[in-house]
Amino acid sequence: MNKGDSELMKVSLERNGFTPAPDIKSADICIFNTCSVRQNAEDRALARIKEERNSSLHKNRVIVLTGCMAQRIGDDVISRGMADLAIGPYQAPGCGEIVKEYLSGSGKKLYSSQEAEDFTARIDDGLLKNKDVHPWHKWVTITHGCENFCSYCIVPYVRGKLISFPSDRIIKYINDLAKEGITEISLLGQNVNQYGHDSGDIPFYQLLDKTASIKGIKRINFLTSHPMDFSPEIIGVIRDHEHISRGIHLPLQSGSDRILKAMNRKYTLAHYYRIVDAIKTELSEFALSTDLITGFPGESEKEFEETLKAVEKIRFDEAFMYSYSPRSGTPASEMKELLNRDEKINRLNQLITLQRKISLEKLRSRINKKEIVIGEKVSKRSDQEIMGKTRFMHPVVFKGELSDIGREIRIEIRDVKGSTLIGEKTG
Numbered sequence: 001m002n003k004g005d006s007e008l009m010k011v012s013l014e015r016n017g018f019t020p021a022p023d024i025k026s027a028d029i030c031i032f033n034t035c036s037v038r039q040n041a042e043d044r045a046l047a048r049i050k051e052e053r054n055s056s057l058h059k060n061r062v063i064v065l066t067g068c069m070a071q072r073i074g075d076d077v078i079s080r081g082m083a084d085l086a087i088g089p090y091q092a093p094g095c096g097e098i099v100k101e102y103l104s105g106s107g108k109k110l111y112s113s114q115e116a117e118d119f120t121a122r123i124d125d126g127l128l129k130n131k132d133v134h135p136w137h138k139w140v141t142i143t144h145g146c147e148n149f150c151s152y153c154i155v156p157y158v159r160g161k162l163i164s165f166p167s168d169r170i171i172k173y174i175n176d177l178a179k180e181g182i183t184e185i186s187l188l189g190q191n192v193n194q195y196g197h198d199s200g201d202i203p204f205y206q207l208l209d210k211t212a213s214i215k216g217i218k219r220i221n222f223l224t225s226h227p228m229d230f231s232p233e234i235i236g237v238i239r240d241h242e243h244i245s246r247g248i249h250l251p252l253q254s255g256s257d258r259i260l261k262a263m264n265r266k267y268t269l270a271h272y273y274r275i276v277d278a279i280k281t282e283l284s285e286f287a288l289s290t291d292l293i294t295g296f297p298g299e300s301e302k303e304f305e306e307t308l309k310a311v312e313k314i315r316f317d318e319a320f321m322y323s324y325s326p327r328s329g330t331p332a333s334e335m336k337e338l339l340n341r342d343e344k345i346n347r348l349n350q351l352i353t354l355q356r357k358i359s360l361e362k363l364r365s366r367i368n369k370k371e372i373v374i375g376e377k378v379s380k381r382s383d384q385e386i387m388g389k390t391r392f393m394h395p396v397v398f399k400g401e402l403s404d405i406g407r408e409i410r411i412e413i414r415d416v417k418g419s420t421l422i423g424e425k426t427g
Contacts, residue, residue: 002067004122004139004188005092006033009066011126012096024052029062029099032083033092034069036154038325042069049082064099066092071112071158072329078109088112089144089159093120114160119144123165123173128180134376136183136406142170142207143189148226150253151264152296152324152332155190162190164199171210178216183406184374187211187222193229205233212241218408219374219391221245227252228266230275232282239282246283247317247393250275251291255310256303259296262335269310276314287317287362287392294351295324295344297335304347311354317362317392319355323348363394363416370412370426371396375404390421398423 009031010020021027030052034045053063065074065083074086085102087095091111101107111118122141132138145160146153174185187208189195195204202210211220220243225234227250238244250272254260257268279286292311294304311319323344326333339347371390379385379397386400388409397420398411411423 008093009095016096034067036068068158146190184219255307289318294347396421
C-alpha cells in the first residue's frame with residue numbers, strides 16, 4: 001500500500017514542479033512515508049527523521065511525514081520540531097499541492113482529516129506514464145481503509161473506513177496500463193475480498209475476472225486477503241486464468257480459536273482449513289503464505305502449540321512471523337499480557353525454526369519442475385544472473401541477460417540455496 005501511495009506522491013510532486021533529488025543528501029525536501037503496524041517500524045522511521053533533521057548539510061530543508069504515522073502522531077512530531085508537515089493517508093496523493101502551499105506560506109502543517117470530501121483518489125492517469133521500480137509492473141489500489149477492527153491492528157484508525165473505487169474506472173485504468181506496455185499488475189487493498197461491500201459495486205471475484213480478461217496483462221497478483229470472506233468464487237477465477245498468480249497470501253495469525261476470537265478475526269481454524277481444502281481441490285499447484293503472531297495477550301502454552309500444529313498441518317510456503325507488539329489505541333493494548341518480551345521472542349523463534357524447515361522442504365519440491373519466471377533485476381551475486389519470481393511468488397535466480405528483465409522466461413529448477421530457487425533457461 002505504501003509503495004502505491006509513494007508513487008502517487010511522486011506524480012503529484014512532479015506535477016507541481018518538483019524534481020527528484022539524486023540522493024537524500026542533496027534533497028531540499030525529504031518525505032518519509034511511514035507504517036504504524038509495529039512499534040519498531042515507527043522507531044526506525046523516527047530515528048531516520050531525526051538524523052535528517054539534525055543534518056548539518058541542510059538546516060533549512062523541509063521534512064514531510066506521510067502515511068500512517070502522520071495520521072497517528074503527526075501533530076506530536078510537528079510540535080517536537082522533527083517534521084514541518086504531516087500528511088495523513090487520505091491526503092497523501094495530493095502531496096505536491098500541499099508542499100507547494102506550505103512553501104508559499106499559505107498552507108497549514110497538519111493534514112489528518114478523514115472526511116470523505118478530503119479523500120484524494122488513488123487512480124490517477126498521471127501514473128500511466130510514470131515508471132515503477134519495475135517498469136512493466138503497476139500497483140493498482142482497488143480499496144482504501146478497513147472496517148474489520150482486528151483487536152491488535154491500528155490500520156482502521158489511521159487509514160479510515162473501507163472505500164472501494166468504481167470498478168469501471170479500475171478496469172479502464174488497467175486497460176490503459178496494458179496499452180502503455182504494462183504486463184504485470186498487483187491489485188491492492190487492506191482486504192481485497194471486501195471490494196464493493198461499501199458501494200454495492202461488483203464483488204472482488206468479478207473484478208478479478210474482468211482484470212484477467214484484459215489483453216496484454218500477463219500476470220496478476222492481489223493482496224491482501226482475509227480468511228473471513230475468501231470465497232469459493234475467488235478460487236474459481238484463479239483456476240480459470242493461468243496468468244493469475246498461484247501465490248496466495250492468506251493471514252492465519254493464530255491456530256487457537258480462542259485467540260482468534262480475542263483478535264476479532266471472525267473465523268475459526270476449521271473455517272481456515274476448509275479454505276485450504278478448497279484451494280487444494282481446485283488448483284493443481286499453488287503456494288500459500290501467511291502472517292502469524294506469537295504471544296498475543298493471554299496466549300497459553302497450549303494455544304501456542306495449537307499454532308505450531310496448524311503450521312505443521314497446513315505447510316505454508318512462507319510466513320511473516322512476529323511477536324505481539326501492543327499498539328496504543330487498539331483494544332488488545334488494554335488486555336493483560338501473560339508473557340514478557342523474552343518469552344514472546346522464545347515462542348517466535350520456535351515458530352520460525354519450524355516454518356523455515358517447511359519452507360525449505362516446499363522449495364526443494366520444486367526441483368526439476370519447469371516454471372515461468374518474470375525477470376526482475378540483476379542478481380546481487382553475479383551480473384551474469386537474473387533474479388525473478390515464479391507464478392508461485394518464489395524467488396529464483398538463473399543465468400541470463402539484461403534483456404530477460406521484464407520478460408516471461410521458461411526455466412527449470414535445478415537447486416535451492418537458502419530461500420532462493422536456482423534455475424536454468426529451457427528456451
